[in-house]
Amino acid sequence: MNSKTLFYILKRIGLALLTIWVVITVTFFVMHAVPGGPFMSEKAISETAQKALEEKYGLDKPLLEQYGTYLKDIVTRFDFGPSLKQRGRNVIDIIADGMKTSVKLGVIAAGIAGIVGIVLGAWAALRRNKLIDKIIMVLTTAFVSMPSFIMGSLLLVLFAITWMILPANGAASGGLVLPIITLSLYPMAYITRLTRSSMLDVLGQDYIRTAKAKGVSGGKIIFGHALKNSLIPVITYFGPMLAYIVTGSLVVEKIFAVPGIGRAFVKSITDRDYPMVMGTTIVLAVLIVVMNLVSDILYKVVDPRINFD
């Protein structure tokens, strides 16, 4: 790693930290634009909770001071304050609870999307313009054009209601199968298309022809030379894929009633549980920003030729 790469990484980390700070700040001030502020509930909450809130956030203090406290609590203790609607629980506990299910859901969906997408993409590229390539391309185009909530609802109608093969409720045993399929279809289709086009690009390179000319076997060319190099652009997609899975999980968890962070977030929006909305937004945003950072740095390390400026 040379100094230029190091400089790039440092710069990138700086931007990520700045982004996280902006997210927290925007979230705080935007939420305080709500009439009455985020910690005022229109329905009376228990006196102790109200008092605890006022004490905790010093609601009588000036806005900037409240902001300072909020920021400090997040940075030092990951503390987002108590929830307004779920009495006696802290936002961070609810988030941690939901994360258990959501992380499982997201990681499996991402894994399936990655593996199936790369295999299908490479297959389509190697059989270019053959029937299988065309079938794969038509299907992936359809998947890319379908919003996740529609995909999820259709799968729900087909598998859980019409055919009754799989449970509709995400909390039931085997209930995560449909949500995982729903979440993985879009990134899978995207990775397939990405792998296909970059594989086609690599297969046209001189070094592939050289390898062929010196008699390297077909399998070795594909796995040793072509596939490895064509996966570089796929790495950049990991950040956006996570962002997609996070936002997709909001609707997917709503459709299948999965007890995860996404459903808790959507519920907090309809319930106007503002501390919960703030906390979840910040946690998910940090997750996305960090993943984007990792995938950018990985990309740079894997292929030092790439210049970002």
Next chain:
Amino acid sequence: MDKKFTMHIDVDSFLPATDEEKAYMVQMRPSSTFFRDGMKRLLKNKVATVSMIIILIITLSSLIIPAFWPYSYDNMLGVKPGVPVDASYSNLAPFEYGETEQAMIHDGVKVFPHIFGTDASGRDYFIRVVYGTRISLAVGFFASIIVLIIGMTVGSIAGYCGGKVDLFIMRIVDLIYSLPDMLMVILLATVLKQTLGPALEHTSLAKIGSNIISLFIVFGVLYWVSMSRLIRGQILSLREQEYVLASRAAGAKGGWIIRKHLLPNCISVVIISTALQIPSAIFTESYLSFLGLGVNAPMPSLGSLASDALNGLSSYPYRLVIPAVVISLIVLSLNLFGDGLRDAFDPKLRT
């Protein structure tokens, strides 16, 4: 005599052209413009043409059908003033009729059928789908226009001014670009829904609904960045061209150069990315509607129709399938049409 220094002039070259030679110079066919060329390529692309026709049909029918349809999107058929609610109108299956309508048919009066039945509140579902399509298309279109205007202004200023202005603007763009957009959209939509509603009451904007306006604000704040990046890149390469230098030498001011030389030359890129922006805006709107942050009830959008259909899913799955098919069809054909536009009008991207 040294041949090098003589000028051999062929006098015959200066004779007037004969008719035969003139006929040789006649234009075989009229010269083609850039636009006509592109249109020809676009129409040759079957996928893009079919997509264009589908979009036109959907758009026109969503505009025309509500004008003559006997039912309206917010008319609850079972509810009449002074009479108890007639529950027989709720949740009608396709081509079924309510009790009073059946009595009318019995008397020989023709009643317009409910093609897709009615929803839980007894509203004709077909017209709600049509109206929802109109709303979704309008939101997508206007959101893209907003993105276009802001992105074009900022991008061309950054690209043309260069230097510190460019650096400053691009840092802001970088920052907004790295924000997780969907989360910010949800956050802003949540808050604007609360704050805009009371503020807009009794103004002419109240009719559109606070949620749609907040959607536009969200787009105006967050989604212009990729457009401005694109235009800045175009302008950066264009402003080094000789004709810009010539124009500046002739005394042209910055605004003139941007308007007359730089923007017209990146117009095809702009149109293409605007066309591709529309489906993504429709996507976002339906997503927000699905989360309950979209258009205000009773106004329907395709997303909110799908979201409402989730409640009665096991009994009335078609209520979900219909808006789902329409939205996928719109997004798919807009995407394919946009790709076709790019292939036809952007010579640099053509492979």
